Amino acid sequence: MKVVTTLGQFILEKQADFPYAKGELSRLLRDIGIAAKIVNREVNKAGLADILGEAGTTNVQGEGQKKLDVYANEQFISALKHGGECCIVASEENDDYIPIESEVSKDARYIVAMDPLDGSSNIDVNVAVGTIFSIYRRKSAEGKATITDVLQRGTEQVAAGYVIYGSSTMLVYTTGKGVNGFTLDPSIGEFCLSHADMKLPEDGFIYSINEGNYVHFPDGVKKYIKYCQVEDKKTGRPYTSRYIGSMVADVHRNLIKGGIFIYPVTAGAPNGKLRLVYECNPMAFIVEQAGGRASNGYERILDLDVDALHQRSAIFIGSKNMVKKAEEMMASFSPQGTKKTFEGEVVLQ
Numbered sequence: 252m253k254v255v256t257t258l259g260q261f262i263l264e265k266q267a268d269f270p271y272a273k274g275e276l277s278r279l280l281r282d283i284g285i286a287a288k289i290v291n292r293e294v295n296k297a298g299l300a301d302i303l304g305e306a307g308t309t310n311v312q313g314e315g316q317k318k319l320d321v322y323a324n325e326q327f328i329s330a331l332k333h334g335g336e337c338c339i340v341a342s343e344e345n346d347d348y349i350p351i352e353s354e355v356s357k358d359a360r361y362i363v364a365m366d367p368l369d370g371s372s373n374i375d376v377n378v379a380v381g382t383i384f385s386i387y388r389r390k391s392a393e394g395k396a397t398i399t400d401v402l403q404r405g406t407e408q409v410a411a412g413y414v415i416y417g418s419s420t421m422l423v424y425t426t427g428k429g430v431n432g433f434t435l436d437p438s439i440g441e442f443c444l445s446h447a448d449m450k451l452p453e454d455g456f457i458y459s460i461n462e463g464n465y466v467h468f469p470d471g472v473k474k475y476i477k478y479c480q481v482e483d484k485k486t487g488r489p490y491t492s493r494y495i496g497s498m499v500a501d502v503h504r505n506l507i508k509g510g511i512f513i514y515p516v517t518a519g520a521p522n523g524k525l526r527l528v529y530e531c532n533p534m535a536f537i538v539e540q541a542g543g544r545a546s547n548g549y550e551r552i553l554d555l556d557v558d559a560l561h562q563r564s565a566i567f568i569g570s571k572n573m574v575k576k577a578e579e580m581m582a583s584f585s586p587q588g589t590k591k592t593f594e595g596e597v598v599l600q
């Protein structure tokens with residue numbers, strides 16, 4: 252009979268992988284797992300409950316907040332508040348970070364940065380959405396944790412993960428010792444180990460980018476797209492194009508099948524659209540741990556300086572050799588420091 256390993260059991264078995272006090276990670280991931288189950292319940296019946304559509308508010312990005320965005324944000328913040336391990340929550344949905352100052356959290360050492368419901372524009376059309384989270388330990392020794400504890404480089408993450416609410420609901424995470432995936436079994440309400448030691452193929456045959464922005468892409472991206480589309484049996488080209496429009500879903504597909512996801516700078520997003528702290532860094536940590544690669548086209552995502560909570564970045568992430576090829580095109584056709592103009596590309600000195 253197949254033995255079922257739940258998320259809780261797995262974390263305890265792997266406790267030695269997490270070099271900090273016993274049980275801290277277990278409780279953090281337990282709290283995240285609980286909130287994920289609650290959000291999953293609402294996402295799964297979104298079509299039925301009066302929870303679809305606009306909440307009538309906007310987030311710091313100026314984006315209309317969907318009711319489920321707000322609901323998910325509240326659930327994760329509440330779970331982390333009551334779990335006692337988290338001293339700050341930073342969320343895409345909140346302008347500033349949220350200090351957790353409850354009695355149960357007085358000795359809390361962890362910062363959680365999250366996108367509570369990524370891809371929310373897809374909620375109303377029943378396409379997979381996700382939660383992305385990144386976990387740091389506070390650097391400050393005493394007193395209240397501050398924004399400095401939040402704005403740490405991606406290399407400082409102690410754990411990262413995502414939940415994908417799709418045809419099944421999965422939680423995928425890493426603590427720096429590989430990547431493991433757990434599928435929610437609704438019949439027992441537990442995340443069960445289903446994808447042990449996930450490895451991303453070094454070569455892939457799927458490219459994922461919103462080609463609607465083609466005219467405004469850097470020339471290096473345009474060249475890479477054309478490279479993907481050329482007929483060349485030896486290298487398995489033309490590749491297949493797949494774009495879901497939910498970063499979690501596009502990255503998850505590539506994690507399993509191989510492939511590259513690119514969100515470059517565009518005219519509408521001169522610094523990229525995706526956020527470094529709670530989208531690019533956690534996904535980069537996970538993908539690197541699974542043998543992949545993640546950069547902004549020039550530099551490793553995890554090495555980028557973090558200057559602001561909602562800072563954006565271009566991202567090229569996925570199969571190592573595909574990302575390397577795209578970086579070669581960027582170096583040749585859009586050398587670093589190139590500013591995109593409507594007439595062409597001007598390389599700044």
Ligand code: P6P
Nearest residue numbers: 369370371372461496497498499
């Ligand atoms: P576009 C969803 O809104 C999101 O933040 C990511 O999940 C997704 O990859 C990206 O934006 C899609 O952006 O401009 O292609 O619609």
